[in-house]
Amino acid sequence: MSLEQVFASRTSQMKASEIRELLKLLEQPGILSFAGGIPDPNLFPAEAFSEAYARALSPENQAVALQYSVSEGYLPLRRWLVGQMERMGVPCDVDNILITSGSQQALDYLGKLFLNAGDTALVEGPTYMGALGAFRAYEPRFDRLSVNGNRPAQDYADAAQAAGGKVKFAYLTPDFANPTGKTMDLRGRESVLDLTEALDVASIEDAAYQALRYDGDSVPPILALEVARKGDLEACRTIYCGSFSKTLTPGLRVGWVVAAKPVIRQLVLTKQASDLHSPTINQIVVHEVAARMFESHVGTLRQSYGARRDAMLAALEKHMPEGVEWTRPEGGMFVWMTLPKNMDGASLLAEALRSEMVAFVPGSAFFADGAGANTLRLNFSSPTVEQIDEGMLRLGRVLRGALT
Template identity: 65%
Template sequence: MSRQMQQDSATMPTAPGGASTGHGLDWPALFATRAERMKASEIRELLKLLDQPDVISFAGGIPDPALFPADAFGAALTSALSGDSKGAALQYSVSEGYKPLRDWLVTRMASLGVECSADNIMITSGSQQALDYLGKLFLSPRDTALVGWPTYLGALQAFNAYEPSYDRLTPLGNRSAADYRETAQGKGGPGGGKVKFAYASADFANPTGETLQASARENILDLATELDIAVIEDAAYQSLRYDGDEVPPLLALDIERNGGIDNTRTIYCGSFSKTLAPGLRVGWVCAAKPVISKLVLMKQAADLHSATLNQMAIHQVASDGFEAQVARIKATYMARRDAMLAALARHMPEGVTWTRPDGGMFVWVTLPEHFDGAALLAESIRIERVAFVPGKAFFADGSGANTIRLSFSCASEAMIEEGIMRLGRVVRGG
């Protein structure tokens, strides 16, 4: 448990500190200005110390490895490395990605309401790489990215490398395009900065677990159309719905408005990390051809292509039983979500509120104003041996000190009951 806890983007450990041991170079003076925004998180350093078996962790936000289809992957890899395909499986391949996998994704996207061709799809090394590439494609220093308050920490980390400003994306339709535009110009210095895209995780978002309903998605598309900017739709958790009806992806709604994917402004980022396995690093981008063409040139220059063998294995396992695998993990995670919501209702004192996600891996807890999530974590670990992620890091403006993120994906129902009971004691003590 404690090892897994360290391993999502919010909690991944880093190498030992940056100080040189001798009379080395003044590296910071040589680094590009963007390097100043690449910092180790204090929380992550704290969580590194927690590699202890008696800690119950709700920090991770990663899939339960017991649910990985390891045998299916073993068979797929053995097959890829036998017979005619073995040379190709280990050789360089094209930057766009393995064509049979892109074809499979065309069918998958169609089932979500997105009609496209293989030329609208590029394979990435996980959807994190898609976020990095999209930051690289759109953001010059001082451009503005619209993100939620809170939003996925990994998106902020990916975009930060390109030195943007952030403004708050609200899906309520209550702020005018002119207001967004003026704010971006004000932040851009002489000449003015431009708003380049709105980033949103539409389903069971990390960290809140919340889903944007169709009206909120339409609001985002309205705003993006008025601003004439792109929309980045992070669909990492989309397949993990436990209740309610599917809401069409932003990209599907955009196609409805504009008659075809090549006329849309929405860039959909998908991932196999939450459904099949994250360790193979396979995700995809689905968007208008001019965007995919440029991303392919970028990928060629950045890492040539994602691992050939991994794309073949994902294709085989997805073709043989994607739906069955997803059904299996949904049953497990849904029971854990239910256990966490029930335990929160039992053990949290008055004044504490939380989200009730229809899917995904996260519940987002808002504590009374005077709480500080980081201080609470220190207390919680020391006294009750329970871990979670303080919410502040998910806010581009540094607010949210009284929020925390709980993940239910990697704990058994019994551990969830015990852990939330302990957490309730800490909160009552705060």
């Protein structure tokens, strides 16, 4: 007996990621790891959550908190998000918002909403590994998005048609991207809008890290730029995916999607059919904690993560040999490193673990097209400032060794 023979064809694209398997090993004690991508648990607003859960489960509230609720999401949380989006230049109402179980679920639903097998998803190279994973379940073709506007729309459309489908969307992480840490400038954002408009397709703006800016001026969300162009969210093709995972907590799995109402309506049906709704009580407590302290808590995070970003950039200056380059992110959780062309991130990891017990993520996993062998991702949100300096010292030694 083997049920594998009756698995759907999509499962052939849904393989265990070698990188994810590897990451499990990297979190072992004794290893100084820059491989994770998770918030520092010491910075969770745990006391506020504890109070909020107690209140949600008080005799007058418990019947609601523990009961089924609507697929659209908890109304007071959606109302609070309306205010947040408005401050970002996106006037909307509650019917433009769906609560999801983290922004990962939004990516799954958007793949489900748009992709027939063989359709094309435009993605950056590198891009968020989890987005590639979510989309792959719908058997797409990936094409590399060139953000500077120097590849004509017709060229994307022709390539998609030749592959037997259509371009359906461009997926972007414009702010402090995972894995590069880079932020897309205003011109880049406008060029994405031009492209998706010329193709008449959606743009998916993954804003998971957007609140975590440590310096520099914030750039408006792509959705805000499109609202400014069109005057009305209902005329916009951009779908904004937000998350509380990097700001308040990832463990409660609360994110949201903002889009024109026909898109939200179809996503609500998708959610109804896939898990009915996100946990009621978690939405209630996230609303309470966000309403009470979102801005001040994000301020705390910015200070703490900003200091670690500074420490990492300083340590890289101090310890890295010539020929190695890295990004200088204005926010987020990652620095992206480019090694000399002939070097291989995966081999380097093996060596780094063996000789220095230091870990990172080889960069090729973030490319849909297998590029990026000579790249790697470093996380600075989990380690302390001291660990960062020690870790970069060790990584520098590994690199020096490999370069000689």
